[in-house]
Amino acid sequence: MASNDSDSGRRPVIGLPTYSERTRFGHWDVDAAVLARTYIDLTERAGGIPVLLPPIGTPRPELVERLDGLVLTGGADLDPARYGAPPHPATRGLRLDRDESEFGLFALARAAELPVLAVCRGLQLVNVALGGTLLQHVPDAVGHTDHSRSPGVFTVNTVTTVPGSRLADIVGSEAKAHCHHHQAIGTLAPGLTATGHTADGVIEAAETRDGPFLLGVQWHPEENPTDLRLMRALVDHAAQYGKERTP
Template structure:
């Protein structure tokens, strides 16, 4: 294996404008591939595709990042849409669920970020709170849409997340949904001060970690370094 593992990042599939063009585009914020490079990995983008291709794609990457993005379709966990839930993007939902399923079967290291953590929970049979302010009584997890804010997160000791982040940390936040019922086989591994689950992982030796915040938006690369090490066989 290369000394720099290849890390696949999922992407949006949206209408976008650049130069003279206004067309469908597969994109992700540039902080994501930079995040991989800063931690010693190589980045490749994995735009929504035929879910049947997920297994072949996972044979070609060493690690998988499920990036942030749009709200997941509540029908995936048997709920009706809340008035504040965004329009679903079924192509992306199906693709990322297939990638995650293949990664877990193959033992490919996974890091879920924001939407990616929520997708991990849904894949495991869990549910989401569709509008977090309804539950916690404040908008501190997303006070200014389109801008990252910061709040304190406390990792749980004796977990993979807690091993990578052994102390309470200020993290970049931008989400209005959160884990409700935890999926089977998952354990919560970090909390916000209001009790919101901020990280989860599968028990055992596999590297399959989800965080509700956006580590790629700040200077702390410890989570990505953990993924890179796992993707390198370490």
């Protein structure tokens, strides 16, 4: 299995879930499995081998056996039924096929003790999968739209980190976060610790303190191509994971 062994030059394999969208390119207008290129580029620059994972129903354990690390990528709102809530009028664009695939993928990753970095929707998925709930429309709680001002435009917010946390060890006491989310963690799941907040109190990061690397951020590190710290942390843990399980 791949590992980031500096002597052998091998790099860890990082899984990146994609989503199904109607896509136009060249002469074609077809359903496709897509993901923003920024995720791929950041993974490669941080030293990993990016592998795209399509939403194909419940994943099989053999898939995770081929990975050294996993990034749960951003995207559409989760189905509120997953955390026992009726949908808010602003909750829309659900991708039930993606929910099924990625909840299954995360369960397999946890069972295999695979290092995981969760981004935006990915953090929300981790929180729900571990027993938490979501705030379905952040402006209702904070009274402003600074976390997602307009479609397709990222807002740079300041996130303050918790001293002594994995996140603080990686990015320091503050992070400049490229945000585009109208949902966030509501009730924090058991086993997770909130380790990053904006001034309005919104949880912008959460992690596990013990066990395999699991860190989620509500912002999009792939939108800052000069800052490799979060992805490099995942790649480093993935490299060690690959090395330890390689005969």
